Amino acid sequence: MSFLAARRRHPAARALLLLLALFVMGALSTLLAPGQQSSADTGTSQQVAEGKALFAVGCGSCHGLNGEGQVTSTIQGPPLAGVGAASVEFQVGSGRMPMAAPAAQAPVHPVRYSEAEIAALAAYVATLGPGPAIPAPEEYNTAGVSQEDIARGGELFRTNCSACHNFEGAGGALPGGKYAPSLKNSSNLHIYEAMVTGPQQMPVFNDDVLRPEDKKAIIAYLNDLHSRPNQGGLDLGGLGPVSEGLWAWIIGIGGLIAFAVWIASKGVKAK
Ligand code: HEC
Ligand code: HEC
Structure with missing residues (x-):
């Protein structure tokens, strides 16, 4: 019995020593880790x-x-x-x-x-x-984004953003004296942050709603939209066909009225 016990104690003691060594190492590393962290912090x-x-x-x-x-x-x-x-x-x-x-x-x-x-x-x-x-630069840098991604960004923008920000990102009024601003001068960083934080009336677009690559595609689309050369003519702030038609109407009819008044005044003088 005693012989067996001695034989058994021996490996048990070794295992214990190993455990002790592990414990000391663990204790040492936990002692060291906060030290390292606080110095890095x-x-x-x-x-x-x-x-x-x-x-x-x-x-x-x-x-x-x-x-x-x-x-x-x-x-x-x-x-x-x-x-x-x-x-x-x-x-x-x-x-x-x-x-x-x-x-x-x-x-x-x-x-x-x-x-x-x-x-x-x-x-x-x-x-x-x-x-x-705060997003890292690689999340909002659009270098190397393909044309297909830009087109996809345009679709995502029209689905998720244009209701408030207008089709061309020109912005628009909201109820209660509030407004969705123009996105013309927004930086890539601020477009990304606006999507993840949802300021004011704007919803939060977390990564389940718009994946990081979707956000990047939207940013690339907006950059592309705002760097496009003007197609010529007055864009009237890109407010769309209604205001442009109204403008033509005001100038057109206004011009006819002015012309009629001018003819009438000529007529009076000729008498
Ligand atoms: C329900 C309306 C609404 C929708 C939808 C919406 N926004 Fe907004 N957005 C706002 C409002 C309101 C603000 C202004 C918040 C403020 O001034 O505090 C804003 C601000 C922003 C800004 C900051 C502009 C600046 O000053 O630089 C960006 C960028 C932006 N939105 C991008 C987006 C994008 C991209 C989407 C679609 C993924 C989107 N928004 C969808 C309402 C909306
Ligand atoms: C005069 C009062 C005032 C001061 C000063 C002020 N804030 Fe604000 N802050 C507000 C109000 C009101 C809102 C909400 C209105 C809005 O979003 O348009 C707000 C909104 C915010 C938000 C958005 C919170 C959200 O829900 O996302 C942040 C972040 C913020 N403030 C940070 C700051 C910081 C940082 C400073 C100091 C540099 C500061 N504010 C100074 C009044 C103030």
């Missing part, structure tokens, strides 16, 4: 701290000092937990935020923050709750 946590400070000064009056939303100020900023870095980059980078005065919809004004400051504000708001991240 110092840039980011510094950025978050910088963003928090900028936020307190420029945004807290409406959004609450911790982005919890404000109900006491005259302009009630919504809570920002979960809107994501992409929403901050879109809102601040397009000049909508910080809002200056009450309005049905934040108007676009010159951008008030540097790129680094916007990144810091975005990093801070991203810590408030999970939300869409």
Whole structure:
């Protein structure tokens, strides 16, 4: 018995030693890992701290000092937990935020923050709750997109976007003094961010609705649309056949009336 026990203890002890070694290694790596992470994170946590400070000064009056939303100020900023870095980059980078005065919809004004400051504000708001991240350049760069993709982007645009933004992306009015803006000067980044964050009345087009390659096709289509040379003649803002017909009518009939008045006045003088 004792012989057997000794024989059995031996491999058991070895297994125990192995387990102990694994445990020590595991403990060491968990001890080391946060150390490594925090040293790699110092840039980011510094950025978050910088963003928090900028936020307190420029945004807290409406959004609450911790982005919890404000109900006491005259302009009630919504809570920002979960809107994501992409929403901050879109809102601040397009000049909508910080809002200056009450309005049905934040108007676009010159951008008030540097790129680094916007990144810091975005990093801070991203810590408030999970939300869409700022897309990477390869997600919205359209270099090398094929003509077929551009055509597909046009179809996707007409199905998903033209109801508000018009067939040529010229924009249009919405109820309640709101409007869908023209997309002529929107950057690729802002088109992508608008789709993933859905500002104001705009729906969110997540990746189940429009896959990343669909979003890229739409961006490529808009770029193509807005770089197309004018076909000649006045495009009247691309507002479509109704307004163009109305314009022709006003000029045509207006011209005839003016001509008639002119003839009549001649007639009077000849008497
Ligand atoms: C004067 C008040 C005011 C200030 C200052 C202000 N905001 Fe806003 N913000 C609003 C209002 C009101 C809305 C919602 C209206 C809209 O979307 O047009 C809004 C919307 C937003 C949104 C969109 C939220 C969403 O649901 O997607 C973000 C992001 C945002 N603000 C960030 C900021 C940041 C960052 C700053 C500071 C640089 C800032 N705001 C300063 C009033 C303000
Ligand atoms: C229900 C109406 C609606 C639909 C559908 C819609 N949008 Fe919008 N979109 C809006 C509104 C409203 C705004 C302005 C939000 C604001 O000012 O806060 C906007 C803003 C934008 C902007 C920002 C423009 C700028 O200032 O640079 C882009 C880009 C955009 N939309 C693209 C799209 C694309 C692409 C689609 C289709 C996939 C789409 N939108 C579908 C209503 C809509």
